[in-house]
Amino acid sequence: MPSGEAMFRRVVRDGGGWTPVLAAVTLTGALAELLLPAALGVAVDAALTGGSRWWPAAVCALVAVLVATDTLADLASGYGAARATGRLRERLLRHLFALDVRAARRHPVGDLVGRLVGQAADAGQAGTTVVLGAIALLPPLGSVVALTWIEPVLGGTLLAGLLLLAVLMRAFVADASAATAGYQRALNSIAGRLLESLAGARTIAAAGTRRREEQRILAALPELGANGRRGWELLARASARTAAVAPLLQLGVVAVGGYALAAGWLTPGQLISAVRYAAIGAGLGAVLAGLNRLVRSRAGAARAAEVLAYSVPADGDRALPPGRGALSLTGVSVYADNGRPVLDHVDLTVPAGATVAVVGPSGAGKSTLAAVAGRLHDPDAGEVRLDGVPLPRLCPQALRRAVGYAFDRPVLVGATVHDAIGLALPPEEAAPPADGSPAAPAVRRAAEAAAVADVVDRLPAGFRTPLADTPLSGGESQRLGLARAFTAGDRLLILDDATSSLDTVTEHRIARAVAGRAGERTRLVVTHRVATAAAADLVAWLDGGRLRALAPHGRLWADPAYRAVFRTDGTTDGSAV
Numbered sequence: 288m289p290s291g292e293a294m295f296r297r298v299v300r301d302g303g304g305w306t307p308v309l310a311a312v313t314l315t316g317a318l319a320e321l322l323l324p325a326a327l328g329v330a331v332d333a334a335l336t337g338g339s340r341w342w343p344a345a346v347c348a349l350v351a352v353l354v355a356t357d358t359l360a361d362l363a364s365g366y367g368a369a370r371a372t373g374r375l376r377e378r379l380l381r382h383l384f385a386l387d388v389r390a391a392r393r394h395p396v397g398d399l400v401g402r403l404v405g406q407a408a409d410a411g412q413a414g415t416t417v418v419l420g421a422i423a424l425l426p427p428l429g430s431v432v433a434l435t436w437i438e439p440v441l442g443g444t445l446l447a448g449l450l451l452l453a454v455l456m457r458a459f460v461a462d463a464s465a466a467t468a469g470y471q472r473a474l475n476s477i478a479g480r481l482l483e484s485l486a487g488a489r490t491i492a493a494a495g496t497r498r499r500e501e502q503r504i505l506a507a508l509p510e511l512g513a514n515g516r517r518g519w520e521l522l523a524r525a526s527a528r529t530a531a532v533a534p535l536l537q538l539g540v541v542a543v544g545g546y547a548l549a550a551g552w553l554t555p556g557q558l559i560s561a562v563r564y565a566a567i568g569a570g571l572g573a574v575l576a577g578l579n580r581l582v583r584s585r586a587g588a589a590r591a592a593e594v595l596a597y598s599v600p601a602d603g604d605r606a607l608p609p610g611r612g613a614l615s616l617t618g619v620s621v622y623a624d625n626g627r628p629v630l631d632h633v634d635l636t637v638p639a640g641a642t643v644a645v646v647g648p649s650g651a652g653k654s655t656l657a658a659v660a661g662r663l664h665d666p667d668a669g670e671v672r673l674d675g676v677p678l679p680r681l682c683p684q685a686l687r688r689a690v691g692y693a694f695d696r697p698v699l700v701g702a703t704v705h706d707a708i709g710l711a712l713p714p715e716e717a718a719p720p721a722d723g724s725p726a727a728p729a730v731r732r733a734a735e736a737a738a739v740a741d742v743v744d745r746l747p748a749g750f751r752t753p754l755a756d757t758p759l760s761g762g763e764s765q766r767l768g769l770a771r772a773f774t775a776g777d778r779l780l781i782l783d784d785a786t787s788s789l790d791t792v793t794e795h796r797i798a799r800a801v802a803g804r805a806g807e808r809t810r811l812v813v814t815h816r817v818a819t820a821a822a823a824d825l826v827a828w829l830d831g832g833r834l835r836a837l838a839p840h841g842r843l844w845a846d847p848a849y850r851a852v853f854r855t856d857g858t859t860d861g862s863a864v
Contacts, residue, residue, distance in 0.1 A: 290589075290592055291585065291588050291589030291592045292585075292588075293592070294410070294588040294589070294591055294592040294595065295410070295413050295584065295585055295588040295589075296413075298371050298374075298375055298410050298411060298413040298414065298584075298588055299371075299413045299414045299417055300414075301370065301371040301374040301375065301411075301414070302367035302368070302370055302371045302413075302414030302415070303367070303370050303371075305363050305364075305366045305367030305370060305414070306367050306414040306415075306418060308359075308363045308367075309360060309363035309364055309367055309414070309415065309418045309419075310418045310421075310422070312356050312359045312360045312363055313356065313360050313418060313419060313422040314422055314425070315352065315356050316352070316353055316356030316357060316360065316422075317422050317425040317426055317429070318425075319349045319352040319353050319356065320353060320426055320567065321425070321426060321429040321430070321433065321567070322349055323346065323349045323350070323353070323563070324433070324559070324560040324563030324564050324567070325433065325560050326342060326345045326346050326349055327346055327556075327559060327560065327563065328554075328556035328557050328558075328559050328560030328563075329342050329556055330342035330343050330345070330346050330556070331555060331556035331559050332554050332555065332556030332557075333556075335555060335556070360419075364415040364418075364419070367414050367415055368411045368412050368414070368415050369411070371410075371411040371412075371413065371414055372407055372408050372410070372411025372412075373411075375407045375410055375411055375591060376403055376407045378595070379402065379403050379407060379591060379594060379595065380403070382594065382595050382597075382599065383399065383403075383594065385599040385600075386597055386599060387600055387663065387664030387665060388658060388663050388664050389664045390597045390598075390664075393597075393624075394479070394594070395475075395476075395478075395479025395480070395482065395483060396479065396482050396483075397475065397477075397478030397479035397480070397481055397482035397483070398475040398476065398478060398479040399594070400478065400482075401471070401474060401475035401478045401479075402475065402590050402591060402593075402594060405471070405474075405587075406471060406586070406587035406590040406591060407587065407591060408587070409583045409584055409586065409587030409588075410584055410587035410588040410590075410591055411584075411587075412580055412583070412584045412587075413584045413585075413588060415580070416577060416580040416581045416584045417581075419577050419580075420574070420577035420578070420580070420581055423574045423577050424574065426567045426568070427445075427449055427567070427568045427574070428449075429567075430445060430564040430565070430567045430568035431445050431446045431449065431568060433560070433564050434540065434561060434564050434565070434568070437553065437557050437560060437561055437564075438543075438544070438547050438552060438553060438557075438561070440543055440547070441540055441543055441544060441547070441561055441564075441565075444539045444540050444543055445540055445564075445565060445568045449568065462517075462521050463518055463521045463522065463578075463579070463582045464582050464585065464586060466514045466515075466517040466518040466521060467514075467518055467582050467583055467586040468586045468589065468590075469510065469513075469514035469517075470511060470514035470515050470518060471586055471587075471590055472510075473507040473508075473510040473511035473514060474511055475590075476507040477504060477505065477507050477508065477511065480503060480504045480506075480507075481504050484500050484503075484504055522579060525578075540561060540562070540564075540565035540568075541561075541562055541565065544558050544561040544562065544565075545558070600662075600664075600665055600679065601679065602679075602682060602683050603677075603679055603680035603681045603682055604680075604682050605676060605680045605681055605682060605685070606681075606682065606685050607673065607674055607676060607681065607685050607689055607778070608674060608675065608676065609674075610639060610673075610674030610675070610778065611639035611640045611674075611778065611807060611808065611809070612639050612640065612673065612674065612689070612778035612779045612808045612809030613636075613637070613638065613639040613672075613673070613674050613675070613809070614635075614636075614637040614660060614671075614672070614673055614779060614809055614811070615635070615636045615637070615671070615672045616633055616634060616635040616636075616656075616659070616660070616666075616669065616670075616671050617634055617669055617670050617671075617672075618632050618633075618634060618668060618669035618670070619632070619633045619634075619635075619656075619659060619666045619668070619669035619670070619671060620632055620633070620666060620667055620668040620669055621652070621655050621659060621666050621667055622667050628832045629652050629655045629832055630652045630655055630656060630659070630666065630832050631831070631832040631833050632668075632669070632833070633652075633656065633669070633829075633832075633833065633834045634834065635656075635827055635834055635837065636837075637809055637811065637825075638809075638824075638825075639674075639809055640807060640808065640809060641809055641810070641824040641825060642809075642810040642812065642822070642823045642824045642825075643809075643810070643811050643812070643823060643824065643825045643826070643827055643837075644812050644813075644814050644819055644820040644822075644823035644825070644826045644827070644840070645657065645811060645812065645813045645814070645826075645827045645829065646813075646814060646815070646820055646826055646827070646828055646829070646852055646853075647828060647829035647830055647835075647852060648830065648852055651829040651830055651831065651832065652829050652831075652832045653783075653784075653813045653829055654783055654784075654813060656813075656827075656829065657692075657781050657783045657811060657813050659671055660690075660779070660781055660811055661678075661686075661690040661692055661779065661781050662678040662679070662681075662686060662690075663692070665678075665679060673686075673689060673690070673778065673779060674778065687711060687775060688711070688713075688775060688777055689775075689776075689777050689778040689779060690775065690776060690778070690779045690780075690781065691711065691771075691772035691773065691774070691775035691776020691777075691779070691780045691781065692772055692775075692776075692781050692783070693765075693768045693769045693771070693772035693780075693781070693782045693783065693785035694768060694783050694784070694785055695765070695783060695784040695785060696761075696764075697764055697765060697767065697768025697771070697785075699754055699764065699767055699768070699771075701754060702753060702754065703748075703750065703751050703752060703753055703754060704743055704746065704749075704750050704751070704752050704754060704757060704767070705717075705725075705726055705727070705730055705750040705751055706754075707754060707767055707771060708730045708733055708734055708750075708767060708770045708771050708774065709727060709729065709730045709733075709771075709774060710771055710774075711771060711772075711774050711775035712727070712729055712730070712774050712775075716729050717729070717730065725749045725750045725751060726749070726750040729774055730750065730770075730774065731750075732773075733770040733771070733773040733774045734750075734767075734770045736769075736770065736773050737766045737767070737769040737770035737773060738766055739763060739766035739767055739769075739770055742763055742766070765785060765786065768785060769782070769785055769786075772785070776808060777808060778808050778809065779808060779809045779810075779811065780808055780809070780810045780811070781810075781811045781812075781813075782810070782811070782812045782813065782814075783813045784813050784814065784815065786814075786816075786819070815853070816853075817853050820840045820853075821840045821841070823840065824839070825837055825838065825839060826838065826839065826840045826843055828843060828849060828852070830848075836849075
């Protein structure tokens with residue numbers, strides 16, 4: 288997996304052909320900049336001695352080259368940075384979507400957005416930073432060579448000053464890198480907490496904890512401010528040192544050059560050239576700006592590399608054999624980041640076509656069991672099979688077509704309601720009908736099965752209503768999530784507390800729809816309701832990450848500890864049995 292430095296080098300390559308174009312253009316400009324003082328000096332001497340009149344024309348041509356190369360350099364650097372940034376963002380997005388849910392949850396959404404938007408843009412400047420930084424060194428070094436050729440003492444004077452500035456700038460790079468990385472971490476922390484709070488705005492308002500939440504979001508503000516001030520202080524200090532040394536350096540070259548002119552070692556034109564070369568050599572603002580870009584770009588690349596370092600589960604290439612959704616978990620264990628077992632050596636066999644309710648107290652591992660059953664993430668140990676095939680060996684298309692998920696708090700994805708329901712359908716089945724009907728048949732059937740078709744029909748544009756313009760209650764959102772699950776789930780339908788916000792009548796309608804293809808597909812239902820458990824063929828009773836029992840609800844009800852599971856969750860007693 289890429290380290291920060293490896294990622295930086297890769298982003299440099301991602302600039303494509305624009306990076307060598309930028310190098311060629313800026314190199315041409317740097318050479319023209321170095322030739323201009325020499326040509327200007329010769330032109331002055333020629334004017335004083337009656338020499339060739341073509342030298343002023345040469346000076347004008349070099350000025351035109353400088354103007355053209357500056358323009359082309361801006362164009363090439365812009366296109367190159369945009370290309371590299373786009374590729375890095377695409378790589379990050381693909382990687383994030385390929386990660387299992389556990390890895391993705393290690394970072395708040397706001398932090399990931401910050402890396403994708405801000406730090407990726409900084410890293411995308413890598414190619415431009417390297418080229419401009421390298422070329423920015425050419426004028427000062429070329430000035431040393433030119434001054435040495437004109438008069439060795441002049442070259443030595445400039446070189447001594449440049450070495451002093453190089454030592455000062457090296458310290459700036461080391462200190463500024465730490466400040467920039469700390470600033471980015473604090474900024475992303477604030478963004479992550481802000482996004483969490485916006486999602487829970489109603490809860491915060493109801494609890495009256497707005498001030499406390501503001502303090503929590505802005506807890507990293509002192510760190511952000513300290514690192515920001517540190518970065519600007521370092522830049523200001525480096526700029527001040529450069530501004531202090533550069534005039535002294537120029538003054539030293541001018542003084543030595545004036546003495547050389549008086550002693551007859553230099554011509555007037557050579558003195559003019561020496562003064563210009565001293566100005567070029569001491570003008571290290573471009574070098575300092577390049578170093579500042581380098582610091583930001585390396586920090587951005589390191590932040591992107593942290594996310595890309597998470598391994599992506601490998602996809603298989605097998606299709607499912609004929610079957611009806613037989614599910615088996617063998618020795619399945621899942622551990623939290625602190626090593627605590629969430630699931631502990633679970634062995635569970637779900638017969639094909641059966642409905643199994645998964646119950647247990649809070650923290651028993653119910654949602655984790657549902658996640659590994661359809662490969663939202665792989666277990667840390669053990670194996671999960673669907674119709675005899677280990678889930679990691681299935682190709683993604685076969686797996687997602689075979690397994691449908693519905694959640695307690697679904698996130699609806701798509702431009703319209705139709706898109707949200709048909710998200711899991713193949714493109715040909717989700718496409719609008721040729722006869723002009725408002726919904727594809729599969730989408731319409733799923734909406735009716737989830738008891739949400741009447742709600743959608745009342746929307747301004749029906750199934751084509753934009754999601755952003757669709758006010759939905761919690762129960763209506765759950766029903767749309769169920770409809771989306773119904774379009775997939777050919778063999779296995781997993782409902783993770785997906786009816787918790789529904790009224791009793793609607794839940795019964797959906798329960799009939801779920802069971803309407805009895806024997807054709809398997810259903811795994813995470814629930815806290817007695818009635819749902821009683822209606823299932825079997826109940827998988829989880830306790831402390833272990834499978835305590837797998838049996839019909841009626842047999843388990845005789846156990847007081849089983850009945851306590853539902854009383855703990857605030858549901859009804861055995862009257863529903």
